[in-house]
Amino acid sequence: MxxxxxxxxxxxxxxxxxxxxxxxxxxxxxxxxxxxxxxxxxxxxxxxxxxxxxxxxxxxxxxxxxxxxxxxxxxxxxxxxxxxxxxxxxxxxxxxxxxxxxxxREDQLFPAVDLAIHHFVEIAHLRQEVAKLKETLESRKFIEKAKGVLMQQGLSEQEAYRKIQRMAMNKRKTLTEVAQAILLTQE
Missing domain, CATH: 3.40.50.2300 (Response regulator)
Known part of the structure; x- marks a missing residue:
């Protein structure tokens, strides 16, 4: 409707x-x-x-x-x-x-309505995309910090990332959740 x-x-x-x-x-x-x-x-x-x-x-x-x-x-x-x-x-x-x-006049109203709706939808999509990108960036920060902790334990960067991936798959958690858990153990 x-x-x-x-x-x-x-x-x-x-x-x-x-x-x-x-x-x-x-x-x-x-x-x-x-x-x-x-x-x-x-x-x-x-x-x-x-x-x-x-x-x-x-x-x-x-x-x-x-x-x-x-x-x-x-x-x-x-x-x-x-x-x-x-x-x-x-x-x-x-x-x-x-x-x-x-x-x-109707001929003025219709284009104004059309532009307003399309502009609003476009802005809403951009806001969603920005929010998603911010979330991705925050996740990436946690993962990088967790890799750093594992690298201090003697793993290479690739090995640290693979370890986080394996833990996430085994525990059915996201990479971010595993990274946050790794960081919590270091505090």
């Missing part, structure tokens, strides 16, 4: 946005009137996309986007009457993926 959260304090704009986004292929349209409701609904429903007005009562769209980006990241398209550099920079720093200047 493709869900989208439409956030605007004006019901007529929410209705127009909902209608346009249904044409784009969204099947579940959630609505909120202000930034605080947007935060609450995002945490409860995890929409695929958020289209949010900037100027609203209770909490503005940029402040809400900043909180959403930290708590429950989602691609966000901002609707705004402002296109000045300061507003755009504030929006970028808050985690907003794209914006549409009001009054919006």
């Amino acid at each position: 493709k869900s989208v959260l439409v956030v605007d304090d004006k019901p007529d704009i929410r209705s127009r946005l909902a209608e346009s986004l249904m044409k784009y292929g969204f099947t579940d349209i959630l609505e909120a009137e202000n930034g605080q409701q947007a935060i609450d609904m995002t945490q409860a429903h995890h929409p695929l996309l958020i289209v949010m007005d900037y100027i609203m009562p209770v909490m503005d769209g940029i402040t809400a986007a900043e909180i959403i980006s930290k708590k429950c990241p989602a691609p966000i398209v901002l609707l705004t009457t402002r296109a000045d550099h300061a507003t755009i920079e504030k929006a970028r720093l808050a985690g907003i993926a794209n914006y549409v200047v009001e009054p919006f």
Whole structure:
């Protein structure tokens, strides 16, 4: 189910946005009137996309986007009457993926939505890849230190690595787990 959260304090704009986004292929349209409701609904429903007005009562769209980006990241398209550099920079720093200047037209909304979703997915993949690389690097550090301990006991570098591999296979543990155990025995 493709869900989208439409956030605007004006019901007529929410209705127009909902209608346009249904044409784009969204099947579940959630609505909120202000930034605080947007935060609450995002945490409860995890929409695929958020289209949010900037100027609203209770909490503005940029402040809400900043909180959403930290708590429950989602691609966000901002609707705004402002296109000045300061507003755009504030929006970028808050985690907003794209914006549409009001009054919006469908032919402006669709590319903004498409780019926001694809940009968000690409960033999410890159974050996963970075996390995996960090984990690999940390594992490698443990293995290198464990090899160093075994080499101090008279093994060559290759022999030390093979010993760690054999221990991991025999005990059905990862190389990192074996390396950490070797290091613990040296403390």
